[in-house]
Amino acid sequence: MAVAILSFGLLRTVIDAWYIGVEASSETRLVTRNSISLIFRLPLSYRDTIRQIDGVETVSYGNWFGGYYIDQKDFFANFAVEPHSYLELYPEYVIPDGQKVKFTSDRKGCLVGKKLADRFGWNLGDTITLTGTIFPGKWDFILRGIYEGRNKNIDETLFFFHWNYLNESIKKLQSTLKDHVGFYIIGIENPYIAAETSEAVDESFKNSLAETLTETEKAFQLGFVAMSEAIIKAIQLISLVVIFIILIVVANTMGMSVRERIGEYAVFKTLGFRTRQISLLIIGESMVITVFGGITGIIMTFPAAMGFSMAVGRFFPVFNITWETMCLDLAVTVTVGLLAGIFPAYRAVTVRIAEGLRRIG
Known part of the structure; x- marks a missing residue:
């Protein structure tokens, strides 16, 4: 989870670096060039x-x-x-x-x-x-x-x-x-x-x-970014693939964990634990795994970004991790944790007590 969030954060930072000239543009400056x-x-x-x-x-x-x-x-x-x-x-x-x-x-x-x-x-x-x-x-x-x-x-x-x-x-x-x-x-x-x-x-x-062509500085900068649009789209696609892989891995981990302890959840039901309590127990475990891994990945992103910036500083003179990227990392972490825990939780709360107890031992 940490490595995946690290990869996702770096990819998003690369995209931000491509648009840094656009973000730094002034609304009160125009650029005139040959049409x-x-x-x-x-x-x-x-x-x-x-x-x-x-x-x-x-x-x-x-x-x-x-x-x-x-x-x-x-x-x-x-x-x-x-x-x-x-x-x-x-x-x-x-x-x-x-x-x-x-x-x-x-x-x-x-x-x-x-x-x-x-x-x-x-x-x-x-x-x-x-x-x-x-x-x-x-x-x-x-x-x-x-x-x-x-x-x-x-x-x-x-x-x-x-x-x-x-x-x-x-x-x-x-x-x-x-x-x-x-x-x-x-x-x-x-x-x-x-x-x-x-x-x-x-x-x-x-x-x-x-003849001339006059446009805002932001539009002028976007014209240069558009030349690399295919590369940017590819990086965005890869970042989405990384999210999908995270979801599959965490969901599989939680699924295996719930299957191994299905008898324990049947005992909880016998003792009077409600469906909501068991669901929160499983989803909470999923959230602990993903949040711990996600925060570790975000912390690792800073030294990784510094090393990446030193290696490719000629191409990306400004390479900073933004608050938006960190918030997006956290949002991905929470989303993956919830989605990965929902399906195993549903399996645990819908299994019959007798069927679950048969798996003990």
């Missing part, structure tokens, strides 16, 4: 047009950089962003004031999450060299700030640097990619105007060479 695909870029000139739309408070922009550190195995998410407006839109990134000033004022400066800095042993002032894939070459950055998440659901494995630094380097190559961004982040007054503002943004660039 064809995220890999197609948008002109920087769109920024001024978006700012003039009613309800828009802040506009930031950036590019997915796609670089890696030393080896391609050392992959992590890295973005070129406009630092001032981007940090204004993401107050959940907690940065000491001094580090924030240094990062925003140094064009070659970079900002990284605490978990990422700990992973590579980076310290403030270190020079970090990334190898570009989308933008080839060696790119040097100076670590000016390390941020922490406002809560445990904030990803602390991200790498940010100045968009201007990227754009100026592209201009030297006279590339067609200059003065283009991969996405816009839009801060709006309140979540109730999200649909209206999104429609206004897309209408502003309709029939242009680069």
